[in-house]
Amino acid sequence: MKVDLVIRGGTIVLPQGRFPADVYVQDGCVVALGRFDGVTGKREIDAGGLLVLPGAVDGHVHMMDPGHTEREDCTTGTAAAAVGGATTVIEHHRTEPPVLNAKIFAEKRDYWAKKAVVDFAFMGGAVPDNLHELKGMWDMGAVAFKTFTCELHGVTPMYPGMLQELFRTLKTFNGITLIHAEEDTLLKVNEKKLRESGRKDYLVVADWRPPETELLAISNAVVLAKEIGARIVFAHVSLCESLRIIQEARRAGAKIYAESCPQYFYLTKEDLARKGPWLKFAPTVRDPENVAQMWRELELGHVDIISTDHCPYPKEEKAAGLDDIWKAPYGIPGIETTVRLMLNGVNQGKVSLERVVQALSETPAKLYGLYPRKGTLLPGADADILLVDMSAREVLSNDTVVSKCKWTPYDGMEVQGKVVMTLVRGTVVAENGRPVGEPGYGQFIPRLGAGK
Structure with a gap:
């Protein structure tokens, strides 16, 4: 069986706890968490040594x-x-x-x-x-x-x-x-x-x-x-x-x-x-x-x-x-x-x-009425995923700011813990500190039940 994306080898972190599991994504949504033999992805991402967060x-x-x-x-x-x-x-x-x-x-x-x-x-x-x-x-x-x-x-x-x-x-x-x-x-x-x-x-x-x-x-x-x-x-x-x-x-x-x-x-x-x-x-x-x-x-x-x-x-x-x-x-x-x-x-x-x-x-x-589509990695949620390296250290700097303002009040501060990849609905939109997503990819998310 093949799905759109598998993120392998990471540790899932949710408010209820953490556990090792692969993330299986189809049509922009999480369809399963676990380790399933025989299921592969059209694309696979190695998350070995990383934490996987919503x-x-x-x-x-x-x-x-x-x-x-x-x-x-x-x-x-x-x-x-x-x-x-x-x-x-x-x-x-x-x-x-x-x-x-x-x-x-x-x-x-x-x-x-x-x-x-x-x-x-x-x-x-x-x-x-x-x-x-x-x-x-x-x-x-x-x-x-x-x-x-x-x-x-x-x-x-x-x-x-x-x-x-x-x-x-x-x-x-x-x-x-x-x-x-x-x-x-x-x-x-x-x-x-x-x-x-x-x-x-x-x-x-x-x-x-x-x-x-x-x-x-x-x-x-x-x-x-x-x-x-x-x-x-x-x-x-x-x-x-x-x-x-x-x-x-x-x-x-x-x-x-x-x-x-x-x-x-x-x-x-x-x-x-x-x-x-x-x-x-x-x-x-x-x-x-x-x-x-x-x-x-x-x-x-x-x-x-x-x-x-x-x-x-x-x-x-x-x-x-x-x-x-x-x-x-x-x-x-x-x-x-x-x-x-x-x-x-x-x-x-x-x-x-x-x-x-x-x-x-x-x-x-x-x-704000967006759960369970947003805010979790449970099956059925949008595959909005962060891959995090908790050991990585970096110095926050004005020189690397993506925002149009080009400065941060934390310029010069060393921090430990880094987002190395960001996915929205299963698509990579940022990697290693660089935005790679396309303008217009983002969708309006109405509050659950709006208009009913």
Whole structure:
């Protein structure tokens, strides 16, 4: 018997454990795991000595396309995703025009289908005046709706009364929202004081966005979500104390989840003081003690999802903040480094690989309605596969960045653990740090059950 592809000799890693097995692929899907005599592949890949992981489902990317393609575009961004090990990206609504209704959703879907290297899904945006548009996007396959509790990137914030209406609207069709949670009035008071002081130093960012801005916004949203029974995910949670608030609500039966990103596991205020605009993102960096504890929170299962919050800007835009931090935009690239940084944490003994696979692949696929097509290697799933060499060491460098921005905040950092091959639906899209997939190969993946 012959199938399209056999990946031989590797060790499968899933959240439930690891085991030696070959992977058999037919028509872009996993059809079997095991060792079967007499079954060969039209193509065979030797994975001896490598780990075989499900591709990452990156729940938080900003590719800027259509709109700001001087920063990133669909093709460069998804090629970078392929190199980094993200086989499905969930693109957010902040393009031009922003995705706030079904018509724009469909136009962007069709536009991306001609350009994407890996598979993709979309979040719509939720703002005060478009709540009546959410169901239309949901029916078209939106996986969630992104909203902000603060003014950032030109997005209108959702204050508590507006959040309440959003949660009630989503409850009518069991929708889910991803919330950028920082308290807007505190931020504005802090900003006013800092600007009046004349400060331009790098730690302005930390003083502008201190821990209480996140804690208060999360606390407010938790109260409303518990009362209404809404499903919510908090984006890029940066504080262990925030995770404890979320866990307390979960224990009480709330459907509340936490996303975080590698920057909150690696970067500190000391790094911000040195690197300034290259580490200007929101929420901001935290103290070293908090960073160290975030790994423990991940291992305990208190961080549900690891995403990238890939938000790249060209070097010249970020460098504008070298002498005046106010002039640098918020955002950093991350789609090429996230999987490697988490593998590095495994090698350092900070977290198990099984938990990393769960947070990078299985849980985001489940929360956003893409499982079991995505996020697993069980038979029937798309053959989205990473071959990983856990012993390989490399130094992250601006010189090897595929993203159009051509820089990484981790430039010069040595990591151990490398994605050596990425496959999407059984086709190799990246190998040894180089994208080899074709633009237009990536498919739109609607949420399971969309339109029914």
